[in-house]
Amino acid sequence: MVPSAAAKGEIFQVKTIISHEMETGLRHDDQGNVIPRKIINKFVCRYNETVVFSVDVHEAISANPFFEFSLRATESGRLDFVWEEDGGAVYTLSHQFTVG
Secondary structure, eight states: OOOSEEOTTOEEEEEEEOOOOOBOSOOBOTTSOBOOOBOEEEEEEEETTEEEEEEEOOTTOOSSOEEEEEEEOOSSEEEEEEEEETTSOEEEEEEEEEEO
8 A cells, every 4th residue: 555645755654465375385285295385585665766675585474465664755756566486486566656
């Protein structure tokens, strides 16, 4: 959740939830084969190409992880949310933001 606009200098909250079924690599399927580990291992938020929040995550992270952090509105632009998972897959979500 991100507001679509804020006053210049205003501090606002960013709340994110990443819909992702984590797999620990410790479970087995019906045939007894190990289900490969597949977790989110990095989350980054960029505000107009500048990293403003970054976290490396590990095995203990929950499915559908929730992150909350604060930003100061400095200029209009774009917030990019990027998360990476085991195996190299990268996902991005962008949000336009107006500072008035």
